[in-house]
Amino acid sequence: MAVLSKYLPGAKKAREDHFEKDDPRQYLMHDPIPRGQMNEMVMESMHATSWKFWMVFGILSVLVAVCFFYAWGYMIAEGLWVAGVMRPAYWGIFLVNTVFWIGISHAGTFISAILRVFKAEFRRPFTRAAELMTTFGLIQAGASIFMHLGRVWLSYWMFPLPNQRELWPNFHSPLMWDLLAITTYVLGSTMYLYLPLIPDLAMARDRSTGWRKTFYRILALGFRGTEGEWRHLHTAMNFFAFAIIPVMFSVHTIVSWDFAMAMRPGWSSSVFGPYFVLGALHSGMGAVAIVLFIMRYTMKHMDYFIRKEHFDALGKLMMMVSFTYAYFIFNDYIIQWYGGNLATDNLLHWLEEGPMSWMFYQMILFNIVIPFAVLWIPKVRQTPWLLAVVGLLINIGMYWERYIIIPVMLTINNMPFTWKLYEPRIEIYLTIGTFALFLLFYMAASRLIPLIPVWEVQEGQMAHTMRKIGKANVSTISDFE
Amino acid sequence: MQMTVDLNRVGAKGAIAEAAEGKWGMSIDRDLCTGCQACVAACAMENNISFVGEEDAGYGRTQHWIRIERFWEGAYPNVKIAGGYQPMMCQQCGHAPCEPVCPVFATPHSDAEQLNLQVYNRCIGTRYCANNCPYQARSFNWRDYHTMPERGNMVNGKLVFPLHNQFNPDVTVRRRGVMEKCTFCIQRIHKAQDKAKSEGREVMDGEFAPACAQACPADAITFGRIDHKDSLVSQRSNEGRGVKHLEDLNTLPRVTYLKEG
Numbered sequence: 001m002a003v004l005s006k007y008l009p010g011a012k013k014a015r016e017d018h019f020e021k022d023d024p025r026q027y028l029m030h031d032p033i034p035r036g037q038m039n040e041m042v043m044e045s046m047h048a049t050s051w052k053f054w055m056v057f058g059i060l061s062v063l064v065a066v067c068f069f070y071a072w073g074y075m076i077a078e079g080l081w082v083a084g085v086m087r088p089a090y091w092g093i094f095l096v097n098t099v100f101w102i103g104i105s106h107a108g109t110f111i112s113a114i115l116r117v118f119k120a121e122f123r124r125p126f127t128r129a130a131e132l133m134t135t136f137g138l139i140q141a142g143a144s145i146f147m148h149l150g151r152v153w154l155s156y157w158m159f160p161l162p163n164q165r166e167l168w169p170n171f172h173s174p175l176m177w178d179l180l181a182i183t184t185y186v187l188g189s190t191m192y193l194y195l196p197l198i199p200d201l202a203m204a205r206d207r208s209t210g211w212r213k214t215f216y217r218i219l220a221l222g223f224r225g226t227e228g229e230w231r232h233l234h235t236a237m238n239f240f241a242f243a244i245i246p247v248m249f250s251v252h253t254i255v256s257w258d259f260a261m262a263m264r265p266g267w268s269s270s271v272f273g274p275y276f277v278l279g280a281l282h283s284g285m286g287a288v289a290i291v292l293f294i295m296r297y298t299m300k301h302m303d304y305f306i307r308k309e310h311f312d313a314l315g316k317l318m319m320m321v322s323f324t325y326a327y328f329i330f331n332d333y334i335i336q337w338y339g340g341n342l343a344t345d346n347l348l349h350w351l352e353e354g355p356m357s358w359m360f361y362q363m364i365l366f367n368i369v370i371p372f373a374v375l376w377i378p379k380v381r382q383t384p385w386l387l388a389v390v391g392l393l394i395n396i397g398m399y400w401e402r403y404i405i406i407p408v409m410l411t412i413n414n415m416p417f418t419w420k421l422y423e424p425r426i427e428i429y430l431t432i433g434t435f436a437l438f439l440l441f442y443m444a445a446s447r448l449i450p451l452i453p454v455w456e457v458q459e460g461q462m463a464h465t466m467r468k469i470g471k472a473n474v475s476t477i478s479d480f481e
Numbered sequence: 482m483q484m485t486v487d488l489n490r491v492g493a494k495g496a497i498a499e500a501a502e503g504k505w506g507m508s509i510d511r512d513l514c515t516g517c518q519a520c521v522a523a524c525a526m527e528n529n530i531s532f533v534g535e536e537d538a539g540y541g542r543t544q545h546w547i548r549i550e551r552f553w554e555g556a557y558p559n560v561k562i563a564g565g566y567q568p569m570m571c572q573q574c575g576h577a578p579c580e581p582v583c584p585v586f587a588t589p590h591s592d593a594e595q596l597n598l599q600v601y602n603r604c605i606g607t608r609y610c611a612n613n614c615p616y617q618a619r620s621f622n623w624r625d626y627h628t629m630p631e632r633g634n635m636v637n638g639k640l641v642f643p644l645h646n647q648f649n650p651d652v653t654v655r656r657r658g659v660m661e662k663c664t665f666c667i668q669r670i671h672k673a674q675d676k677a678k679s680e681g682r683e684v685m686d687g688e689f690a691p692a693c694a695q696a697c698p699a700d701a702i703t704f705g706r707i708d709h710k711d712s713l714v715s716q717r718s719n720e721g722r723g724v725k726h727l728e729d730l731n732t733l734p735r736v737t738y739l740k741e742g
Contacts, residue, residue, distance in 0.1 A: 150606015150658030
């Protein structure tokens with residue numbers, strides 16, 4: 001809120017523009033509407049479906065049926081030879097998808113838990129959208145791991161189940177740590193999605209009829225909104241917000257250990273843990289931008305909740321994450337290169353000028369150069385479609401990054417006789433299948449649960465006031481959570 | 482003050498593996514190897530290894546437990562052999578990178594023979610062991626090659642597979658989805674040990690050989706106990722030309738390559 005220092009004669013128009021620009025009502029927190037009206041808006045956004053929604057829903061259902069269930073069933077029936085994995089790239093796109101989806105799931109926790117703990121106010125309208133990404137992304141990640149197994153029907157052997165031979169799973173194996181970390185993360189993030197949802201489910205219960213009423217009544221656990229219930233809920237949310245942050249960091253670190261623990265050129269790197277965590281945030285932020293853009297333009301009343309300021313704040317976060325990502329990628333590659341190990345050297349030269357070098361350069365371009373070049377411009381950050389395009393490019397770049405780390409880096413190893421380039425086969429369909437399943441889940445959820453945490457927005461609007469300090473209008477928050 | 486470090490204590494894990502009893506080992510004389518691939522054929526016969534066919538083999542899905550690596554200079558047709566032939570198989574590492582990474586203990590270390598075992602019916606096919614093997618010695622069963630319909634004959638409306646008659650009954654036929662690798666012909670080791678035990682003696686040096694060593698026309702492959710100083714394989718390994726492959730990775734391989742000339 002800048003203060004106008006002087007009034008130039010004949011500049012009335014300019015002054016009006018200026019006031020309009022600084023009008024606090026452009027911020028969601030300073031543009032309150034009555035609670036009943038807001039509840040109705042959110043309910044309406046859930047109920048309003050057009051033929052376009054059902055058309056996209058139908059197409060996605062067909063894609064899921066064909067590319068996910070049929071393709072996977074075919075692969076289970078036929079064996080892994082229908083996929084492109086071979087020696088030396090024993091791991092292929094399935095694990096690329098796993099790492100990618102776990103990366104997407106990270107933004108959910110970051111935005112909702114870290115920003116909630118640090119009380120970043122811009123988070124309020126889209127914490128739920130981000131948390132849903134966490135849960136649905138993890139489902140895709142889990143499915144991709146199981147796709148990758150040679151004998152998926154025996155995957156329960158990874159669990160410590162009692163058995164006749166008293167065999168335990170091998171707790172020395174990074175894959176075992178992975179399983180434990182991802183399971184913890186799925187459970188934790190689902191709880192963390194559910195807790196802030198309870199008041200909104202109760203709100204929806206009070207405003208619906210028929211099967212929806214039953215659905216919300218069961219899920220709302222009889223929440224009435226008494227002071228005691230709120231106090232318990234706040235305590236639980238606070239607890240989970242703090243608890244989920246270390247879990248989030250550990251999950252992607254452990255995913256990176258699947259690679260960093262192995263004796264392979266390009267993989268054996270001690271910076272992989274934080275590098276993967278940052279990479280996950282990078283793709284996750286981009287995905288949040290895309291989701292917010294789609295929500296704003298396809299769902300009713302969302303232009304009230306999701307505004308320029310949110311894209312602006314997200315753009316700033318994306319830029320910051322991009323800087324940090326650049327630091328880590330530099331740190332990883334410079335050390336690998338300076339070490340001068342022969343196999344690593346071969347690998348780096350191959351990335352530089354081999355057949356997959358286009359992917360390497362696109363990764364640098366999309367993940368670092370483009371965010372650096374455009375995100376400092378407020379106009380870009382505040383234009384939803386532009387930010388969504390940047391988010392999409394970052395996601396493509398991050399997908400390439402994982403592709404380079406897994407099948408491309410596997411190509412070059414210590415035994416030159418076995419060098420061979422991986423080509424995806426049925427993996428392409430299964431990748432489309434996981435993307436379609438994610439979108440399908442998301443679309444279904446957008447019509448079943450309130451995508452906007454109404455109580456959180458209302459709480460924020462109650463807490464925000466404009467005050468005059470001297471001549472300046474200052475936004476103040478009275479929030480003692 | 483003199484600073485000394487007892488390497489056996491520092492690398493405790495390796496030291497234990499090196500001091501182990503009952504180690505079987507191999508030496509491969511690259512001076513003698515002519516690259517004839519007799520070992521590859523013999524190994525495939527002995528161990529029921531699938532024939533993957535031209536297309537899959539070209540794509541990098543050969544399942545040979547031993548392979549002859551050729552090294553050459555230049556591009557076809559101006560090719561010159563440089564570096565010769567290098568038979569490569571599982572090195573039966575004393576400190577094996579493949580072992581700890583398996584989530585279900587499908588690839589444990591045997592105390593009796595000091596080999597890396599592969600338990601086919603425990604394997605769930607994560608393929609982590611193959612990724613972590615610096616020698617790329619493991620092969621995965623991408624499909625059931627031995628029951629592919631085009632490999633069989635239709636007899637009275639029933640599909641029969643004549644090639645199944647040549648399977649070695651001492652060795653499992655692996656199904657798809659599991660990892661496999663060289664076992665140093667553990668079935669032959671056990672057979673020799675059983676015979677020796679019934680005759681009340683130790684297994685003699687050179688009493689038996691794995692299929693590759695038996696088939697090698699140039700006698701480049703020698704097999705035996707490397708914890709016995711006077712066995713032929715120990716003598717050959719220690720004669721001065723012996724090198725371990727990728728020794729800097731501290732995998733403690735049991736195979737010694739005798740370098741050329």
